[in-house]
Amino acid sequence: MKEITLADVERAIQSIADTALRNEKYFSELDSAAGDADFGVSLASGFRVVQKDWDQLDRSSIGAFLLKISMIISRNVGGCSGPIWGTGFMRAAALSRDKTSITLDELEKMLTAAIEGIQQRGGAVAGDKTLLDALIPVRDKIKEYVGRDDADPGEVLREAAAVATDAIERTRDWVAKRGRQSFTGERSIGSPDPGIVAVATMLNDLCKAVGVEPVSKAS
Amino acid sequence: MKEITLADVERAIQSIADTALRNEKYFSELDSAAGDADFGVSLASGFRVVQKDWDQLDRSSIGAFLLKISMIISRNVGGCSGPIWGTGFMRAAALSRDKTSITLDELEKMLTAAIEGIQQRGGAVAGDKTLLDALIPVRDKIKEYVGRDDADPGEVLREAAAVATDAIERTRDWVAKRGRQSFTGERSIGSPDPGIVAVATMLNDLCKAVGVEPVSKAS
Amino acid sequence: MKKFVNDPANFVPEMLEGVALANPELLRYKPEYNIIYRADRPRDDKVSIVQGSGSGHEPAHIMAVGPGMLDAASPGNVFSAPPMEFCYECIKLMNSPKGVLVLINNYQGDRMNWDMAVEMAQAEGINVKSFVIDDDVAVQDSTHTVGRRGVAGNFFVIKACGAAAEKGASLDDLLKLAAKVNSQVRTMGIALTSCTPPAKGTPIFEIGPDEMEVGVGIHGEPGRRRDKLKSADAIVDELFDAVYNDLPFKSGDRVAVMINGLGGTPISELYILYRRAAQRCKEKGLTIVRNYVGEYCTSLEMAGASLTLLRLDNELEELLAAPAEIAVRVF
Amino acid sequence: MKKFVNDPANFVPEMLEGVALANPELLRYKPEYNIIYRADRPRDDKVSIVQGSGSGHEPAHIMAVGPGMLDAASPGNVFSAPPMEFCYECIKLMNSPKGVLVLINNYQGDRMNWDMAVEMAQAEGINVKSFVIDDDVAVQDSTHTVGRRGVAGNFFVIKACGAAAEKGASLDDLLKLAAKVNSQVRTMGIALTSCTPPAKGTPIFEIGPDEMEVGVGIHGEPGRRRDKLKSADAIVDELFDAVYNDLPFKSGDRVAVMINGLGGTPISELYILYRRAAQRCKEKGLTIVRNYVGEYCTSLEMAGASLTLLRLDNELEELLAAPAEIAVRVF
Numbered sequence A, B: 001m002k003e004i005t006l007a008d009v010e011r012a013i014q015s016i017a018d019t020a021l022r023n024e025k026y027f028s029e030l031d032s033a034a035g036d037a038d039f040g041v042s043l044a045s046g047f048r049v050v051q052k053d054w055d056q057l058d059r060s061s062i063g064a065f066l067l068k069i070s071m072i073i074s075r076n077v078g079g080c081s082g083p084i085w086g087t088g089f090m091r092a093a094a095l096s097r098d099k100t101s102i103t104l105d106e107l108e109k110m111l112t113a114a115i116e117g118i119q120q121r122g123g124a125v126a127g128d129k130t131l132l133d134a135l136i137p138v139r140d141k142i143k144e145y146v147g148r149d150d151a152d153p154g155e156v157l158r159e160a161a162a163v164a165t166d167a168i169e170r171t172r173d174w175v176a177k178r179g180r181q182s183f184t185g186e187r188s189i190g191s192p193d194p195g196i197v198a199v200a201t202m203l204n205d206l207c208k209a210v211g212v213e214p215v216s217k218a219s
Numbered sequence C, D: 001m002k003k004f005v006n007d008p009a010n011f012v013p014e015m016l017e018g019v020a021l022a023n024p025e026l027l028r029y030k031p032e033y034n035i036i037y038r039a040d041r042p043r044d045d046k047v048s049i050v051q052g053s054g055s056g057h058e059p060a061h062i063m064a065v066g067p068g069m070l071d072a073a074s075p076g077n078v079f080s081a082p083p084m085e086f087c088y089e090c091i092k093l094m095n096s097p098k099g100v101l102v103l104i105n106n107y108q109g110d111r112m113n114w115d116m117a118v119e120m121a122q123a124e125g126i127n128v129k130s131f132v133i134d135d136d137v138a139v140q141d142s143t144h145t146v147g148r149r150g151v152a153g154n155f156f157v158i159k160a161c162g163a164a165a166e167k168g169a170s171l172d173d174l175l176k177l178a179a180k181v182n183s184q185v186r187t188m189g190i191a192l193t194s195c196t197p198p199a200k201g202t203p204i205f206e207i208g209p210d211e212m213e214v215g216v217g218i219h220g221e222p223g224r225r226r227d228k229l230k231s232a233d234a235i236v237d238e239l240f241d242a243v244y245n246d247l248p249f250k251s252g253d254r255v256a257v258m259i260n261g262l263g264g265t266p267i268s269e270l271y272i273l274y275r276r277a278a279q280r281c282k283e284k285g286l287t288i289v290r291n292y293v294g295e296y297c298t299s300l301e302m303a304g305a306s307l308t309l310l311r312l313d314n315e316l317e318e319l320l321a322a323p324a325e326i327a328v329r330v331f
């Protein structure tokens, strides 16, 4: 499969930022079911700055670009999301420091590094009903395509979005064990995790942004 | 017309107390239209004690009895109603100090003294949309019967209750110029004065208490 | 009714008992007459200062009893002036050869009950005089009314007279001082929500989700007008202009500024209001010598606030700065 | 949304500006990082004490900055932990050779942001350490959670450490002291209404007109259970028993009692709650050495309250009694 260029990464981030801003209220409402209703606001406060500073961002490499994103987020996002998303982007940046294009294999390694960073930062593991339960299946799905030269980027993205979307319903009846939701114990059962919904929505929106028809829409 | 005895006065006060307690919430709601919603509570807090102390009240004369009522009210009733009703009963008591029965003429004079006392205490005059605008017509109506030996007590009471009841609608569109209501200026237009409604309700209930069919019910 | 309450009929007595229990050294409580008073009062060498209005305005007035403030307070039921006898007993309890000063907020019920009580006490030879506070600019003095209402400005009259009394001022000095403060203080309030007297159990007035009551009274009396909710800055501007122009204040004045919460508004919002008030003072050339942001005279759980401006001079600045100690430390 | 607010996005900065304007001598304001700090800090001979959590809990924490309390606070948005960089800049600004103590309330967001900031600061050679407060007994420590929440008990950790720091205590002494206070303080709260974050514009949870949330979190997190509204005494009894039995306290203990209003509950009701709490302490043989009735750690305009008990000894009694001076005088 042809390599992923800085331009591709830029477009992905731009699409992710759009999703975060468009869904500011919606994501906060999801967080009010069992959490404290600030997830959307927190996320948006970071990606709003990403959009504002868009033209000045360092584009010398994919890593340099992602590091800037990481810094903007840790600088501007409070709550759990700042450290979690900031750490994720930082770890991904570290593996692409001097690259202007990456292979699917490298993308998978970057995702894995991000996942591990988030786990160290917040102590969450798979099954705690956090965005990790969307990121991990996405990473696994991508792994399936690694090394297959015939892999169609659109298909990989579509399938990644699909597993993230599935995670919403799959985890809905789990008990949240991290973040504010976790304080409500059993109360979190039945309401989808805002972070998982956000990841799924971002991937589905990215599909559309690059002209790929997603398998299904995020609820 | 036969004289009004201490027993008659006692029954009247008992009926008035019943009315005050039965309408505690209702009178307060009337007071909330343009006032501060405490009229019913204030009135009830006084007449509740009247009922409690009922058996120990001094009954050596009508005046002694009414003086006790006056003291209980000034002691226990706050807001405007304590001074106003307390002063009214006090003045009426002064004119019946050593009487065990009174003529209609004397009753009229006692009412007049009460009205004057209330006017001195609170500075209100006829037309200020206060209970005076019920008491004054009642006094005038009674005056019409003074000296008429054929006057039927039941008829006098019925007619008195009728003019008090009329006062409710007659004054409804006036501007309140005393008490908390007055602060709302034009806002008081259209809502009946709680004090006037109270006087009318008490007289109509008294009719029923003594087996007289009132002309009309107080709204 | 979303309140912490047992039998609504005991709302006031149980609150007073709580205040007494919380201040065992400072305060005493006379349940028969709702009187909260200083454990070390009255004293022969100091004028006693007392007040009593309806309850529901806490910390006014029972939580303003203490050194440098009130010597005693006897509140009535929620929003209802205390019965004459409470007032009378309060005056008698605080009787001092130097005299007793009664500070009355200008409401007909308060005036009638205290006037009767003062007459009775004077008839018994007690040296007691009263002063009526009326700082609310929302309701204009007219034939319609018994005059302006006494609201948050009352705090400054208490604080100044309380401080002066501690220094040994005479009863007549205090009457002059009260008149001076009252003549230089102006207030206007605004309500965002209604409030529910415990005994009534329902809101005292209806107000739409997008409405505010401009010039509301501290008993929920309707104010100047009902209007659509505005921004915090726009609201402060209206209150500020009404207050500023009424005295009127003028460039160069030294002032105390109070943003008083009506009970349900969190202090975070009060500081947002203060921010704008401070900007407006600067614009107008007023120097803020002291500021008061918090709850001073409330209406139960009503969401809303009032803005008070007091023109200062050296005498008043000294008195406001004097130490005081009360259940809620708000000065 | 019945609030005094301009652009909701400016709710926190405008509040902070108001606090700074209201305390020109005492406080300074760094808008870039939401930092409110003492004008006379840092000082080489005193450990700096800082805190920063979500906003919406005022007076915690920004109005607890001043002599004898915090040296600086850097809040985040309403109910959202401050971004790591705010925390980092706050630590740097208060850097002192004697060290910097970070008091963290136990929420994942607060912990992650402050942990990152502390690591960064330490990497730069700053002598900074943090302590985590978790006094809420409503949420049991379990695999479900990151542990108990830090709520109103936080005030006592600040007050004790603040007083000790003024007396020159070392960073390690303060860590021990914080641990001691935290180990002896317990809190549980109850909500009668929800609250509305300005940026959200709608209530954070739904609650029926006759319901209460027992064990609510200060961010509106649901608590132990939803129940029918009970009498004030019954509510205090449940909070008291939960708190008393958790430590557990025992007959003969000397304690500080706090009745903390959650923002929308008027102080009159808080004293009704205190009345019952004082009765229960007496029953149980607890001696109340100090009491705190008012707002210390709120949830915007939420109607509700929390009850806190702190076991005292001579050291803590002295520290609580030590003078302090902050924007809202609540100690």
Ligand SMILES: Nc1ncnc2c1ncn2[C@@H]1O[C@H](COP(=O)(O)OP(=O)(O)O)[C@@H](O)[C@H]1O
Residues within 6 Å of the ligand: A031, A035, A036, A037, A038, A039, A040, A042, A043, A078, A079, A080, A081, A082, A084, A118, A121, A122, A123, A124, A129, A130, A131, A132, A178, A179, A180, A181, A193, A194, A195, A196, D080, D081, D108, D109, D110
């Ligand atoms: N420890 C953690 N590890 C990974 N993700 C987490 C963790 N805690 C929370 N999250 C994710 O963050 C989301 C909540 O973010 P946000 O509301 O900003 O945090 P907070 O809980 O501080 O309010 C959750 O839906 C969850 O997916």
Ligand SMILES: Nc1ncnc2c1ncn2[C@@H]1O[C@H](COP(=O)(O)OP(=O)(O)O)[C@@H](O)[C@H]1O
Residues within 6 Å of the ligand: B031, B035, B036, B037, B038, B039, B040, B042, B043, B078, B079, B080, B081, B082, B084, B118, B121, B122, B123, B124, B129, B130, B131, B132, B178, B179, B180, B181, B193, B194, B195, B196, C080, C081, C108, C109, C110
């Ligand atoms: N100055 C007055 N003179 C005569 N009656 C009055 C006066 N002020 C008020 N009232 C009567 O009292 C009623 C209100 O009583 P109440 O609510 O107890 O007094 P407040 O205005 O103190 O709340 C009014 O409806 C009016 O009829």
Ligand SMILES: [Mg+2]
Residues within 6 Å of the ligand: A031, A035, A036, A037, A038, A039, A079, A180
């Ligand atoms: Mg959240």
Ligand SMILES: [Mg+2]
Residues within 6 Å of the ligand: B031, B035, B036, B037, B038, B039, B079, B180
């Ligand atoms: Mg009334």
Ligand SMILES: [Mg+2]
Residues within 6 Å of the ligand: B036, B038, B039, B079, B080, B180, C079, C080, C081, C109
């Ligand atoms: Mg009244």
Ligand SMILES: [Mg+2]
Residues within 6 Å of the ligand: A036, A038, A039, A079, A080, A180, D079, D080, D081, D109
């Ligand atoms: Mg949060």
